[in-house]
Amino acid sequence: MKIQQLAVDSIEIVLSGKNLTLVLQALWHHNPLLSLQQRGAIQDIVYGVLRYLGQLEGVLSQLVKRPLSDKRLRNLLLVSLYQLHYSKSPDYAIVDCAVATTRKLTKNKGSAGLVNAILRNFLRNDTALLDLANAHETGRFSHPQWWIDKLRYQYPQQYEAILLANNHHPPMTLRVNRHKTSVIDYQALLNRCEIESCQVWDNALMLSKPVPTQKLPMFEQGYVSIQDAGAQLAAPFLDVRDGMTVLDACAAPGGKSTHLMEVANIQLTVLDNDQQRLDRVSENFKRLGIEPFQQVCGDAALTSSWWDGKYFDRILADVPCSASGVVGRHPDIKWLRRITDLATFANMQQNILDALWPLLKSEGKLLYVTCSVFFEENGQQVTNFLDKHPDARLLPIVHNEVNNGQLIPNSSHDGFYYASFYKI
Numbered sequence: 001m002k003i004q005q006l007a008v009d010s011i012e013i014v015l016s017g018k019n020l021t022l023v024l025q026a027l028w029h030h031n032p033l034l035s036l037q038q039r040g041a042i043q044d045i046v047y048g049v050l051r052y053l054g055q056l057e058g059v060l061s062q063l064v065k066r067p068l069s070d071k072r073l074r075n076l077l078l079v080s081l082y083q084l085h086y087s088k089s090p091d092y093a094i095v096d097c098a099v100a101t102t103r104k105l106t107k108n109k110g111s112a113g114l115v116n117a118i119l120r121n122f123l124r125n126d127t128a129l130l131d132l133a134n135a136h137e138t139g140r141f142s143h144p145q146w147w148i149d150k151l152r153y154q155y156p157q158q159y160e161a162i163l164l165a166n167n168h169h170p171p172m173t174l175r176v177n178r179h180k181t182s183v184i185d186y187q188a189l190l191n192r193c194e195i196e197s198c199q200v201w202d203n204a205l206m207l208s209k210p211v212p213t214q215k216l217p218m219f220e221q222g223y224v225s226i227q228d229a230g231a232q233l234a235a236p237f238l239d240v241r242d243g244m245t246v247l248d249a250c251a252a253p254g255g256k257s258t259h260l261m262e263v264a265n266i267q268l269t270v271l272d273n274d275q276q277r278l279d280r281v282s283e284n285f286k287r288l289g290i291e292p293f294q295q296v297c298g299d300a301a302l303t304s305s306w307w308d309g310k311y312f313d314r315i316l317a318d319v320p321c322s323a324s325g326v327v328g329r330h331p332d333i334k335w336l337r338r339i340t341d342l343a344t345f346a347n348m349q350q351n352i353l354d355a356l357w358p359l360l361k362s363e364g365k366l367l368y369v370t371c372s373v374f375f376e377e378n379g380q381q382v383t384n385f386l387d388k389h390p391d392a393r394l395l396p397i398v399h400n401e402v403n404n405g406q407l408i409p410n411s412s413h414d415g416f417y418y419a420s421f422y423k424i
């Protein structure tokens, strides 16, 4: 009952506009007695409800005569429907628990009976109710209609695959630190611990099942980092070599920064405008036993406030974006974003790019990265940038899964966009 109730509370906070990761972090902080298993159960429910929210809402709307005004009751029903359809717990236990939670949530005496009746009605007619919910795109794909429409327009051939990939459980992928071990040797270590893995590409090892980091052999010794395979393409695409001066302009929490230092012996400046997130970069560097040349808290779009006048050979601009390529990992994103956010992000991205370009040496390269699939933040940004900067040339991104810079999300990796600019 406590688990259901905490899940209901968390969903309510997320849907009011808060970031899911932060909501769960706060929940663990305020409930230190929750066991790992209980946390796992809450996490599964909250992620699951957000993943399938469109479908669950489609089912619920058929089960109630008029929309429920009590948000907590509505969220409790969504949680229970998710559990009935997607979890292995026995139906009677889920319904009993929902009825007991209702009594805690509301003083209205009729509510418990209503919840009981709605859930039993679902159990009697689940196939028909789900079929009807899935007859609508928002139910079938569990995304807002504007998102579905935009993807269909921008990816007429692939939009369905993208939407379905967004609802998959994302894989856990490791980046093998070649300074400390090799992919083959680390895979052997994993085998010894009975952790199954396969190589996605280069240093990326995808686990068949996620495991807690404490279970990963030699993790604390820096043999591996956790990083999506798509994100692991940034360092090779930036083409860093020994001795270069490199700026990672939007660096926190440091996944790509640490990778850059694993592939070459560089002088790396790590920049981010969020000190708390920069602290996480420091922790990551510490675990790997490396240190960047300098770490700066500053605004990439306001270089006069932190730049010392020394030009860079390479710049990585992994800019803030809608994160529409990482919905599998963060299912709250699809419900929290508004279509108007894309213009806001595009503006921010242009300002950062325009400000960073003058800091690049002639014959240097700047890699523009987003974890988005929307053209507004990707191809359109490149066109705008090339129009404004006659000394910029777009270099080809060569990779068999990347098409015109776009890596589409699938069951092996998140979605990313890469554009490499060369300065003449």
Ligand SMILES: C[S@@+](CC[C@H](N)C(=O)[O-])C[C@H]1O[C@@H](n2cnc3c(N)ncnc32)[C@H](O)[C@@H]1O
Pocket: 231, 249, 250, 251, 252, 253, 254, 255, 256, 257, 271, 272, 273, 274, 277, 298, 299, 300, 301, 318, 319, 320, 321, 352
């Ligand atoms: C996509 S995340 C970067 C992820 C990081 N590169 C990695 O691989 O771990 C974007 C980062 O940009 C930072 N950011 C947002 N606006 C910024 C700005 N104007 N200047 C510098 N950093 C900014 C955010 O704090 C966030 O950490």
